[in-house]
Amino acid sequence: MVTTLLVVVVILAVVFDFINGFHDAANSIATVVSTKVLTPFQAVLWAAAFNFLAYFLIKDHKVANTIAKTVHEHFITMHVILAGLVAAITWNLITWWFGIPSSSSHTLIGGFAGAGMTNALYMGSAAITAVNIKSILTIAAYIFLAPFIGLLIAYIITIIILHICKNARPSVAERWFKVLQLISSGALSFAHGGNDAQKVMGIIYVAMFTSGIIQNGAPMPEWIPLLCYSAIALGTMSGGWKIVKTMGTKITKVTPLEGVSAETAGAITLFITERFGIPVSTTHTITGSIIGVGLTKRVSAVRWGVTINLVWAWIITIPISALLAAAVFTLMHFIG
Incomplete structure (x- = not known):
């Protein structure tokens, strides 16, 4: 039974990673599509390639370790x-x-925390004892910190670029920024792959430890990162056009210059948080970066009604996922 469950868990983890890829494709390609630097098809191929490139260059898996200990x-x-x-x-x-x-x-x-807390209740313990409070509080704090850091970095980068290019011919500058946006979107896609694929790696590692196949503290088998990076890259290639529209056009109008600023700020934020093993949201980060770019023009350039709705979605995601997991776990508990 444990072996069968392990296979099911690994399959579902890969499915989640694939969905993560097409759900979060917008993070990497929304601005590069909205500025018409790449077509949607070209953009998803570009993003997927850099998602997978992270497999060869990121080997410390600190984010995976954090998720595993949630x-x-x-x-x-x-x-x-x-x-x-x-x-x-x-x-x-x-x-x-x-x-x-x-x-x-x-x-x-x-979802992971909600199921664990429900299990604690059935074991006769307080729900809160199931989770690593320090990890949960850090993750919760970065719901707000990640977009703010992205916003601040994007604002500063945009101001610096505007100052450097203030005497440049607009047509020449736009051509250059379209080229630079390829680099910045590639960097963001690389950071996205390196950050998000690790979360599923952590779940699969925990499943293998729980099933007794590996010992706690043992090195992660190489097939796990290979599988996870492949799944998220394939998911990105599938695209997520509804979210691309929201990210690329509904928050603020984005030019190639601003696209470079937002993507660079998002990538920098993700590289920093990955370095410290903090599992932040790529979605939150790039949204904050796009808002930071919009603020360099004027406060009213940001569509705050859309932004506030996004923030509410961010706030309710963890509790709703936890409640859904609690319901699923309870159903499995009574079925046997």
Whole structure:
């Protein structure tokens, strides 16, 4: 039974990673598509290639380690992992259907934590004892910190670029920024792959430890990152056009110069947080960066009504994912 469950969990983890790719494709390609630097088809191929490139260059897997320790091992079972994945996939598909750029990362974390807390209740412990409070508080803080950091960096980069290019001919500058946007979108896609694929690696690693196939603290088998990076790259190639429209046009009008600033700021933020093993949301980060770019023009350049709706979606993602996971785990508990 454990072996069968492990296979099911790995399959669902790969499905989640694939959905993560097409759900979050907008993060990497929204600005490069909206500025017409690349066609949608060219953009998803470009982003997918850089998603997968992270497999060859990122080997420390600190984010995966953080995710694996979100729930204390005493409360982790294969059913907990399974319920968390089912809840995460469900919420990701719902938000994709309605074109809401919510966080795949926080969906997975909320599902995993919600299932673990429910299991703690059935074991006679307080729900809160199941989760690593420090990790959860750090993740929750970065719901707001990640977009703010992206906003601040994007604002500063845009101001610097505007100052440097103030005497440049607009037509020449635009051509250069279209070329630079290829580089910045590639960097953002690389950071996206390196950050988001690791979250599923952490879940699969925990599942293998829980099933007794590997010992706690053992090196991660090489097939896990290869599988996860492949799945997220293939998902990105599938695109997520409803969210591309929201990210690329509804927050603020984006030019090639501003696209370079937003993508560069997003990539820098993700590289920094990955370095410290903090599982932040790529969606939150790039949204904050786009807002920062809009603020360099004027406050009214940002469509704040859309932005406020996005923030509400971010806030409810973890609790809704946790509740969905609790319901799924409870159903499995009574079925047996």
